Amino acid sequence: MKGFDHLDLDSKSIVLHFNGQVIASVRYYNYRVTLYLYENTFIEEYYDTEIKEISRICTAETSDLNKYLKQIDVSDLLSSAC
Numbered sequence: 760m761k762g763f764d765h766l767d768l769d770s771k772s773i774v775l776h777f778n779g780q781v782i783a784s785v786r787y788y789n790y791r792v793t794l795y796l797y798e799n800t801f802i803e804e805y806y807d808t809e810i811k812e813i814s815r816i817c818t819a820e821t822s823d824l825n826k827y828l829k830q831i832d833v834s835d836l837l838s839s840a841c
Contacts, residue, residue, distance in 0.1 A: 774797070785830060794824075801819040802818060803819045
């Protein structure tokens with residue numbers, strides 16, 4: 760992830776859109792925040808809905824994941840474990 764962290768915003772966006780897996784998306788204040796899984800790391804992309812552009816892409820901390828809990832369906836995982 761060290762290489763990803765040093766990319767500029769546009770390059771990060773391209774990498775995520777072509778190589779990342781979208782996990783969830785939520786509205787958060789004036790942002791649409793999309794959670795991606797990329798190289799076993801959760802990455803958040805903040806899209807500012809007022810100015811209509813991506814303002815930030817960063818590694819999600821554990822506490823950041825709380826806002827997605829209602830969006831993630833784990834029922835398939837639970838049923839296959841039985």
